[in-house]
Amino acid sequence: xxxxxxxxxxxxxxxxxxxxxxxxxxxxxxxxxxxxxxxxxxxxxxxxxxxxxxxxxxxxxxxxxxxxxxxxxxxxxxxxxxxxxxxxxxxxxxxxxxxxxxxxxxxxxxxxxxxxxxxxxxxxxxxxxxxxxxxxxxxxxxxxxxxxxxxxxxxxxxxxxxxxxxxxxxxxxxxxxxxxxxxxxxxxxxxxxxxxxxxxxxxxxxxxxxxxxxxxxxxxxxxxxxxxxxxxxxxxxxxxxxxxxxxxxxxxxxxxxxxxxxxxx
Numbered sequence: 028x029x030x031x032x033x034x035x036x037x038x039x040x041x042x043x044x045x046x047x048x049x050x051x052x053x054x055x056x057x058x059x060x061x062x063x064x065x066x067x068x069x070x071x072x073x074x075x076x077x078x079x080x081x082x083x084x085x086x087x088x089x090x091x092x093x094x095x096x097x098x099x100x101x102x103x104x105x106x107x108x109x110x111x112x113x114x115x116x117x118x119x120x121x122x123x124x125x126x127x128x129x130x131x132x133x134x135x136x137x138x139x140x141x142x143x144x145x146x147x148x149x150x151x152x153x154x155x156x157x158x159x160x161x162x163x164x165x166x167x168x169x170x171x172x173x174x175x176x177x178x179x180x181x182x183x184x185x186x187x188x189x190x191x192x193x194x195x196x197x198x199x200x201x202x203x204x205x206x207x208x209x210x211x212x213x214x215x216x217x218x219x220x221x222x223x224x225x226x227x228x229x230x231x232x233x234x235x236x237x238x239x240x241x242x243x244x245x246x247x248x249x250x251x252x253x254x255x256x257x258x259x260x261x262x263x264x265x266x267x268x269x270x271x272x273x274x275x276x277x278x279x280x281x282x283x284x285x286x287x288x289x290x291x292x
Contacts, residue, residue: 030083032264034059037110037161039103039154041093041146042120044071046219047169049078050252051117051259056082058260060115063087063106085110093120094141096149103153112161115263116154118147118191119169123184123221136183143187144194151198155207163206165263168195170211170274172282179287188213192274199272208271212258215278216240216249216288239288245280 038055042048044066052062056079064079066072069090076086087109091098107113122142124135147168158164173181174188191211198209216222222240226233241248258277261267276282 030057030059032058032260032266033115036060036114036263037063037106037112038115038117038263039063039065039106039113039150040117040119041065041150042142042169043075044068044090045075046221047214047217047252047255048117048119049075050256051119053078053082054253054256054260055115055117055263056084056086058264059084060263061085061087061110063102063110063113065089065091065093065102066120067092093146094138096145099146099149100153103150103157107157113154113157114161114164116150116158116164116166117169117259117263118150118167120146121169121184121221123181123225125180125184125225127180128182131183139183140187143184144190147191147194151194151209155202158202158207159205164208165267166195166198166202166207166209167259167262168192168209168211170213172213172215172276172278175213175274175276175282195274196272203271208262208267210262210267210270210272211274212255212262213274213276213278213282214250214255215244215276215281217255218249218251222249236288243281243284243286243288244278245284248279250277250279 038060040052043052043064062079076088079086168191170188170191173185195209195211
């Protein structure tokens, strides 16, 4: 990674307690950015901050419920005070209910929408003034192929990801005069803690289900955290100066091939 690509910039990454969020935070740091990270897990986010600092950059961390707007506002303000004006925002936080609509509870719905979509709206709200002070910036929403194609038992999660794509398009038009770009990234299946938890809780044979996920990707394997993180570094940098209002499918062809992973009887 070019350590000067994001030199002197400040980033915020939400949902950075492990997995893809941690990978993105560390990749941004390796490219030169100081990084504010947040998550629910204190131990997880502290470890991410430690890895940012191990990459030679400054970190600021907090753990809190991302669905509470007051928490978002105070974290954004403290990150700017500690690290400088924010020019990169990665809305990565997510809760993924795997349930049929007829079985969806109000609590599970509110948790998914709050963590995935509401937090992205209000982090954007409170980071945008800082980006204007920085002279420009890049907002990147973590979406998913579930927002591009339909999956059984993922309807609400997919709808939230589709909403993030629409949010990016609207923000791109609204914020272009201020040098602020907005995009979304839609990974396919990624070898991450979220995938491992999903497989463990599926009730299916873990090895067979993992093989089914791999087979759904044309290249024969799911993506890696590092492969997804690299797309975020690109969109955060000036290399993507002419890209805004776009969803990048970082899915190894998954959404083109189609199909939902399942173990055959």
